[in-house]
Amino acid sequence: MSRYQFSIIHLQDEVVGFVDRAFAILYDDDLERQWTLRDEEGNRHVVTYNKNLQKPMLIGGWTELRHIYELHDFHTIYFGYVGDSCFHITIFPSKCKPLSIARFLKRIEADQPLFNGPKLHFFIFLNPNQCNASHLDLPADFGNYLRQGRFKYIFLYGPRKIVKCKLLLRNHPKKSSKIGSGWKEFCTAHGFHQTIDLVFEVDHMKSNQNVKVLTYCNF
Incomplete structure (x- = not known):
């Protein structure tokens, strides 16, 4: 069973994936820079995490993931964390509704830190x-x-x-x-x-x- 679950909306034309800040902070000691993702059919993918708690992102392998699953629009990718920087992912092929996209973008903005520094x-x-x-x-x-x-x-x-x-x-x-x-x-x-x-x-x-x-x- 997943220890923590969150979603990332694949943003059209973005070369990075924005990671949930609460998750990044809660599991900071557990997370490595290389994440292993497995989909529902057992396919395995490796992506690179920037390990930045102020703006956590997937920066390497994200573009390749887009090409493999033919993500050319706005799509939801569901992440279930199972430990040791490994995740089960579910990719929804249907296009996200405008309201979901707006909520996701608003959430990214709302989760920004209040302070600079430590x-x-x-x-x-x-x-x-x-x-x-x-x-x-x-x-x-x-x-x-x-x-x-x-x-x-x-x-x-x-x-x-x-x-x-x-x-x-x-x-x-x-x-x-x-x-x-x-x-x-x-x-x-x-x-x-x-x-x-x-x-x-x-x-x-x-x-x-x-x-x-x-x-x-x-x-």
Whole structure:
């Protein structure tokens, strides 16, 4: 079974494939520069990954893939990650609908980093209860980062919406860090209702209340 699933829309006349940023960050330690792709008939292809977390792309072998499958227009390619830089792919021969293309291009733009320079990433694997809750408990390292700025609020920059959220930072009787009001609005705006992986990207140089939230994309 695939460990992570995402889609890339083959863009007409583009010589690269744009990789899902959340996936690239989540599996950075696992991913090599050479990826092995196998289609539903067992055909094997090798492509080159640029290993750039700011703008992850498939840069080598992408043009050859286009020629093999005769992709001359806008087509969806489904990637299922199975580990060790190996993927199962499904290529849909029918042309993508304009709405899907627009969403994909908008998502590429929305997933761009908020900051230049080094970044920190915190991972939270949401369960359905957390998606529907009024608050989100944060890992200790993420909470400590936010405490440095002494913020009362943070801004979550999601793919669909930016939401101002209240921070609940307590030291007594037990140290805890939570995202309070605004969290449920953020989840609702993005349709989170089941288990999902989230990447919280922040400025590594100094504590910042602007937080990019990344997750997988399918179109």
